[in-house]
Amino acid sequence: MKSISLYVNKDTFLTRMHPFTKFLYIAAAISISLISGRMRTFCLFIGISFALLISGKIVRKVFPLIAFSFTILITIFLIHGLFHDGNVTPLFSVGPLRFYREGIVYAAKIGLNILNMLLAFAVFVLTTKPAELVEDLERIGFSPKFGYIVSSVFQIIPQMSQTMNTILDAQRSRGMETEGSLITRAKSFLPLISPVVMSSLINTRERALALEIRGFEAKQKRTYLREDKMKASDRALCIVMTAAIAGAIVWRVAAYVLY
């Protein structure tokens, strides 16, 4: 069964790093670049993220993610380059279309922000096992019920996709059309989705009973499968990144007050 998580099982320093350290990196990359508001900072963090991904040997997995948001980035460049509100200075023209400097700069800022977020998240997502993340969250005080919700999503979705394929085949073999005009395709939506949804909702009843029998609502303190592994290097990195975020805020406020 195909998992929906993008975790790549490779033993690198990034996968060994504590999830919270990587999480703080996301926070630092996004907040520092937004606080400073300069294109240079965005580029710096995009560079750092790329360096991390390359050293973690997972950079190839990032390109499909970037390609996914590429179409929307192109739309943003087209719309704002052509029709942005403050467009004055023509930059270049392709045939009858004239692109303006202000719009392109505006679009570039949005694009860099998106790319920065995407890469920072990729560092986290590609190297963190969902089960480990859930366990670490429970350790700092999240309810085990919350942990159950998150980890069962990963079990339920592959199951549902399998059911979905079965139903798709079943309905097609009964002669239902899933290709053709928009109306034909729209008409097939309900007969496809309702059996899967019905069966999965009916299954929840059995699952709830099974969980209650196994002491799901017990109030005792839970124990963990793995040991806590916040290492000295993790702590040091956390301190550095928190200091960097604080530094960015101080710098921005100081710049605002002084000028």
Place this chain on the structure above:
Amino acid sequence: MKKIFYTKFNAATLVLIPACIGINYLGKLFAQLLKLPLWLDSIGTCIGGVLGGPIIGAVCGAANNLIYGFTTGDSITLIYALTSFGIGLAVGIMARLGLMKKFGGALLTAVVAGLAAVAISTPLNCIFWGGTTGNIWGDALFTATQAAGMPVAIGSFLDEVVVDVPDKVITLIVVFAIVKGLPNKLISLYEGNEKIESLD
């Protein structure tokens, strides 16, 4: 007076949340498979809202986007956790007010949910995407408004309205059809205002 926000946090409602997140995922998958120009990715959130009430609906919506954001690398959906939260809450409140019992009420719920989504998404679109939504029809309209020299906020608002309201109408028609077909023994697990009769 029924308790609108009354929520049971037992095993049954907690199991409902992952199931609803799975349903959201399936809706999106089928919409892509059939190349429909709508998202249809909030069917589960709406079912959660109808069965478990506003709190469960909101939790379903927010958890949905947060889980996908943190595990599938789709960091864009992360910001829209707020929108899903609003949709779940709106549908839950409408359902607890008894509007999901008739088809007309379901349509009204759809409009309310659609407008809630528009109200929350528009500022997010403006901040993060410069107003676009990523849907072909909506973005075409957005381009037209920008070409006509209208402000980004209004263009983005119209962009969201033409996509979100029809999307929620279809979603809630599907939800209405599904919930009508569910067995009563399942629905009674989540009912907030039942009376327990004692035999002795």
